[in-house]
Amino acid sequence: MLNRRHIRIKVMQALYAFKGNESEDLKVSDNFLNHSLNSTYDLYLSMLSLIIEIHKKAEDHQNKTQQKFLATKAEKNPSLKFLKNEVLTMLSANEALTSELEHRKLNPWYLDFEYVDITFKAIAESDLYKDYMSTSTSTFSEDKDFVISIFEDIIAPNDKLYDYFEDKKLTWLDDIPVVNTSILKLFKKLKPSTPEKHFLPKLFKDEDDRDFGIELLKKTILNQSSFSTEIGSKTKNWDSERITQIDTVLMQMAICEFQKFPSIPVKVTINEYLEIAKEYSTPKSSNFINGILDKIVKEYKAENKFNKVGRGLL
Template sequence: MQTLYASQGSESDNIKTNEKFLLQSLNSMYDLFLAQLSLLLEVHKKAKDRLEKSQQKLLATQEDKNPNAKFVNNEVLKLISLNENLKGLIEDQKANLWYLDFEYVEVIYKDMLKSDLYKDYMATKVSTFNDDKNFVIDLFTEVIAPNDKLYDYFEDKRITWLDDLPVVNTVILKLLKKVKSTTNENFFTPELFRDVEDKEFGIDLLKKTILNQLHFNEEISAKTKNWDAERITHIDTVLMQMAICEFQKFPSIPVKVTINEYLEIAKEYSTPKSSTFINGILDKIIKEYSSNGQLNKVGRGLL
């Protein structure tokens, strides 16, 4: 949707250019995933540095000499920080975000220290692996993910990151909830695509939508004769084009799955009434396809 919307496209558009933008956007999502995980590690590293410096004070107090190192010794954070695969991917990034923009590490670190969550966790000096895991999950959920300054930073950093943030945060939380002390090196470096077909689907949907936009627009116009074309938002048009493309060009995708998917996207990105409008138009198109025998779906339960 983002790629088609940005292209303001027609069938004469450079498909390769749009495909390149799509893949760059998807790869950028993985960069955001690494940025969020590495932020967690930088906060952990900052706490470790602070603890070491306090122990080295010339006039160190007894508390400085024997600090509560529970957060620094958090088993989950240590497991992530020692993950060689993850460290390699972070180092391969063109720029270390938190080295250049270290002030955001400080923001999260201070917010963590002020939180009741942290104070409760540090009330004792020992914990189990599950205690450590639950704390990291809560830290990410309550301090990192909803942080407004971090939200604004990501919005300014890359054009697509704000839309990717909920997906990336959900993935990270799922990983944290499943982590075990025996977790292997690949656990925190999942593949961007589930498989080759997953990647090819996105490219195919983009190409086939672009190549058939005029035809799809004619179908939309035929069902919106009582509507002023200027009243239909560009996002709604793009979403209907993509849905019609799935109806016609992707036999294995159930009609209900297609409709539900695009209605959800419309609720998130378009006007309050867009989902109802889109649902009505797509319903008319499906009824026409069904009556004319044009609905190209293969397999049980796909109509």
């Protein structure tokens, strides 16, 4: 679910959030990072839980409509197509997913049910829903395409949901695109025979990715002073107050990868931090960081300081 760039962003947030002496920073930042990484999965589960609750809401809404004193013929005999949507039914009946939600004590929509109502209403009033409900039956493929469409066009871009998740946990602000992309990929790969565990993907691709974030955080903090000195020697003509804290953190992380991660190519490191700078720092930051890192790379090459393993890593 999490790629290396997003792990780097999480480490950047941990380094940016906590300042102090190295021993204090290491413990606090490590806890912050682990919590931030794990909470991404909570957001993922909360989003899937929302879809399940929307499915339940549809059934509840239909039952109440049928019981209206002056219900119309259509209201008394409504289409069951949405309720019988194979993908939504599969998701709602997923015992492994339900068990994981219970294990993590996640029930976000019990108190915040109004967001379920808002989202269901947006779906029910959409042309996507009306077109889907215009026929009485559908195939699994059609059901899947419909769920993908309402997720892409209605749920994922919903501003009220976006604000809700941001208010719940600040770090979720950066996780929402990653989580939404992961959910879409899972839906697109879904088949009638897909096992329940399909909706419980691993947070990290492998153990190397899991360890990468922790090691990057630890090694950056433990060498922060020397990295800062190195950056300072390359920015003597710059007013220190003009260099943003984010830029400093990103350059420290890049230098850490240059020195402490022999298997990561130099170009990959530079490109990753330039892209992160474009998103999280000032408009001029990526050019500034590129200039400083370029000086450091040239110096390391001239003095044979690189300790990279493998061909093409420089």
